[in-house]
Amino acid sequence: MNIDPSLVEWSRWQFALTAMFHWIFVPLTLGITFLIAIMESIYVKTGDPEWKRITKFWMTLFGINFAIGVATGIILEFEFGTNWSNYSWFVGDIFGAPLAVEGIMAFFLETTFIAVMFFGWNKVSKKVHLLSTWLVAIGSNLSALWILVANAWMQNPTGTRFNPDTARNEMTSFWEVLFSPTAINKFLHTVSSAYLLASIFVIGVSAWYLLKNREKLLARRSIVVASVFGLIFGIYTALTGDSSARHMAQVQPLKFAAMENLYEGQSGAPFVAVGITRKVENDEHKRLEFISKIEIPNVLSYLAYLDPNAFVPGIKDLVHGNPGKGVMGVNEKMEKGRMAISALRSYKEFQAAGETAKADSAMKVLEANYRYFGYGYFEDPHQAIPPIRLTFVSFRVMVYFGFLFILMMLYFVYHSMRDTLEKRRWILVLAIFAIPLVYLVSQAGWIVAEVGRQPWIIQDLMPTFAAVSHLEVSSVKLTFWLFAITFTILFIAEVRIMLAQIKNGPKDGGK
């Protein structure tokens, strides 16, 4: 397949830019809607008008985030059809079905329940309004479910069968796709991290009010709700992260090895808690060498297999194979992949010639080797290695700051319960800085997921370079810069409107 590498790179940059920009808005929506629903529930339960005021204030900030972010995801769908046409065709209905459900769900959600949520104060009963608020929260999260299911399928394609007549993967079991362990882990980990992000957002804004000696009741109450919510889901994020990593070790072992910069497989493998690395020049394995590191013995083996003495394959084992440990190398997979591609070609040729028996025989070869189909495009086994440094660093950023945020939530819960928060101004200042930081950490999570799975767009079935459309590189560059400009303007608009609204405070109410 003769693809210009710069076309692949620019297409990837363009997609990464769009996805990362989209992800600025999504996690806040996913989390803050639940926080708003909890606050409104307290209002309905207690009848205290201050809770209504608090609810309406956070609803306004949610509205700003929602308005600026809405439809930014649509561009990703444009890009699938234009820049990734081979991929879009190849995935067929598996990707189309969840996205269609998401689209319909988002449309009904946005036109009905959000309207009641924003316009319905004093027009519908308290209970109907509260129900709408909860439905917005649940609906947004269900909307995210379908996207994450589609993404999970790319990381671990299950519940499908390749149809050589249409050149498409067809769904054989909707439930297998929906309930694949990758989809469940991905959904739970992503949404719980979004709840943590939203909690930090609410705490950070409230901390600013406390530092400014304004809106103290609103700030205190918001911190109580957000810190408890953030603590619960912060811990849950860590637990789901742990199960995600364990699952990754099974289905994406090279991603796991890259995340740990594990070159040689080991029994009783240690976890590198802190490591400073340098690149080994001209190394075919893209190896990073540890200049210094602090290791925790046996932890990696335990994390991956719940056995402190288990063997964890390293990059070298996975690329070259380690028959003693039952690890198949990329070379062998490349052979099988080439057989699959060749069988597909033969199938089409025999079918065109009307030679049914030969076509059936080619089909059998294709089916037997299809799970390695994508390896057939590699010319060198080292092409299967993901970018190690970015994956390794992003993973540590995500995990370490994730734990720091949990401690921060614990601190806020403790001191807000004892009403001693305002005496500790340093933590209030820190909470404000935690807002941009948690966004960076959230993006780091996606870098681990998406950069770590390279070179695959669909794990084992289609490498990223085989998925791009044959466009002019200049046109991809042009759209990249157009997006970069548009997104920057939108981002500045969001921050300015949001900051102005926070500065105004809740006096304007909920619109």
Next chain:
Amino acid sequence: MLKRVIRFYIEGFRSMTVGKTLWAIILLKLFIMFAVFRLFFFKPYLKEKFPDDKSRAKYVTEQLTRKPL
């Protein structure tokens, strides 16, 4: 019923404060996305080049199997 729903939306939009700016941003953004990006820069590649699914499938199969093995 329909009248009440329409009135609900109209009154809601009328009483907006921050929302008016946001709606202006949403509409401008949707215009840029659909009338500019979609129309001029993001034409569906396969639909533009091939008239039906059969020829699209043929093209993708060729792409997938083109590599000299």
